[in-house]
Amino acid sequence: MSEFVENNEVTEEVEATEEVEATEVTEEKEVEEVKEEENANESITTMEDALDSVLDIKSGDTVYGDVLAFDENNQVRVAIKNSGGLEGVIPTNELAATRVEDPKEIVAIGDEIELVVIKPIQDKENGNFLLSKKRVDAKKVWAELKEKSENGEIIEAPVKDVVKGGLVVDAGVRGFVPASMVEDFFVDDFSTYKGQTLEFKIIEIDESDNRLILSHKEIAREKREAERAERMDELEENTIVEGKVARLTNFGAFIDLGGVDGLVHISRIAHEHVKHPSDKLTVGETIPVKILSIDKEEGRISLSIKDTLEGPWENIDEKAPEGSVHTGTVKRLTNFGAFVEVFPGVEGLVHISQIAHEHIETPQDRLTEGQEVQVKVLSNDAEAQRLSLSIKALLDKPEGYEEPVRRERSESNDSDRPRRPKRNRNSNSQAPSRSNEPRTNTNSINDAANEGSFTLGDMLGDAFKSLQDDAE
Incomplete structure (x- = not known):
């Protein structure tokens, strides 16, 4: 009896276990069926969404795409994301705001970029849509520029x-x-x-x-003014600096001293006369200049080129010793002679008596301004900056010409010479004029004396000698 009870109990336990296992299998099947149904629903939803996205793509929409390739026309082929495999193409002129020579400079294969749909394409071989990167970028840029403005x-x-x-x-x-x-x-x-x-x-x-x-x-302008002020603080008067010729005008040259310009007046370009700055200077060349003055309030700097050059009269004893011959240019003509430039800035006087062997009334009879002539140095005074020159010393004497000999006074023949009657100083009678004596212009003599430091004897020349002879 006891064995029967035990067998029944075992049987009941086995049956209970089998029932539990059967229930668990049933539940697992139900879970799997639910999952399969959910997956099916999700798949349906995804396809519907994909279809909806394809249908929703229209002109003006913003989409994202992956760069696939570059075609033979340098257009960029793009796979449009979440579009069910749709593609688009970006023309070169729609890549950037400025002209693009090589699209690879803008995008690379694999890049994900934001795009604007311009319009659908009828020819599906080139993709489904015409796209633009430039227009997306432009919207962002315009917004940034507006804010900065x-x-x-x-x-x-x-x-x-x-x-x-x-x-x-x-x-x-x-x-x-x-x-x-x-x-x-x-x-x-x-x-x-x-x-x-x-x-x-x-x-x-x-x-x-x-x-x-x-x-x-x-x-x-603001940057230049700041640099100008800083540079002007660095510059000092009476110093020599290097500068670059920036601009040339009729009245001088503007020199760039490194962020600040200074003016070299035309009179300060060279020791000799300069007609136009372009005769001596070229835009862009580097030259040494001396700073004459600095006006920080007015922002003006006065410069000089000629003050950095050797003076025209320096070493004149070596350049134009007495007896040397030079080619010069007639610069000015006066009643008493001609001023001839033999070196830049160095002029000498050719007295009227040294122009020709024969007597001439005025220098204009033989010379013109600008004429080139050969001259011989008669005397040289470097300290006084004076040269006495001669043209006739280099000319052949006319046939039959005799050089006038100056009479020398001596005690031996002084008593034998006839005496000229003395003129009564109180007499109202006028002495006869000597037509063969040279006439001089007082104003011209004064001007020449001021300009060339020539003595009265230099300017009167033979005329002064003849007056001495007459006095004897």
């Missing part, structure tokens, strides 16, 4: 091209700098600006009209 911020941008009327810059969008807003001085050739990255102020911005007007002039 409102805050008065400065922007940096490279100059991409030089066009008639100004510069084209890449500020993320196309910007234009009118010629009058490039610098605060006149610029004749803008070609050197291409490729430079400059700072700009935003003058005008209008996204709807794609209009961005920029200016570099105010920034350049």
Whole structure:
């Protein structure tokens, strides 16, 4: 009896275990069925979403795409994300705001980029949609530029091209700098600006009209004024510095001393007379200059070139010793002679008596201003900066010409010479005029004496000798 009870109990336990196992299997099947149903629903939802996204892509939409390749026309092929395998193409002119030569400079294969749908493409071989990267970038850039404009911020941008009327810059969008807003001085050739990255102020911005007007002039002026003030503090009067010829005018030359310009007046370019600065200087050349004065309040610097050069009269004893022959230019003609320049800034006097062997009434009878002549140095006074010159000393004497001999006074023959009756100083009678005596102009003599430091004897020459002979 006891064994039967035990067997029943074992049987009941086995049956209970089997029932539990059967229940667990049933539950597992139900869970699997639920999962399969959920997966099926998710798959249906995903497909519906994909179909919906394809149907929803239209012009003006913003999409994301992965760069796939570059075609033979340098267009970029893109796989549009979440579109069920749709593709699009980006023309070169829609990659960036400025001209693109090589699209690989803008994007690379595998890049994920944001795009704007321009329109569907009928020819499916080139993709399903025409896309633009430039327009997405432009929206962001316009927003940033507008904010910077409102805050008065400065922007940096490279100059991409030089066009008639100004510069084209890449500020993320196309910007234009009118010629009058490039610098605060006149610029004749803008070609050197291409490729430079400059700072700009935003003058005008209008996204709807794609209009961005920029200016570099105010920034350049402020920067130059700061550099100018700093440089002027460094310069000292009466010192010699190097500078570069920046501009030439009728009245002189502007020299760039490194951020600050100084003026060399035309009278300070050379020791000799200069008709125009371009006769002596070339724009761009580097030259030494002496600082004569600095006016910080007015921002003016006065310079001199000739003060750095050897004086024209220095070593004149070696350059023009007595008896030497030189080719000179007739600079000025007076009643008593001609001033001839034998070296730049060095003039000598050819007295009228030294122009020709025969008697002449005026220097103009034989010479003209600007004429080149051969002259011989009769005397040289370096201290007084005076040269006495002769033309006739280099000329052949006319046939039958005899050089006048100066009479010498001596005690032996003094008593034998006939005495000229003395003129009564109180007499009103006038002495007869000597037509063969040279006439002199007092004003011309004074002018020459002031300019060339010539003595009265130098200027009167033979006339002074004849007066001495007559007095004897």
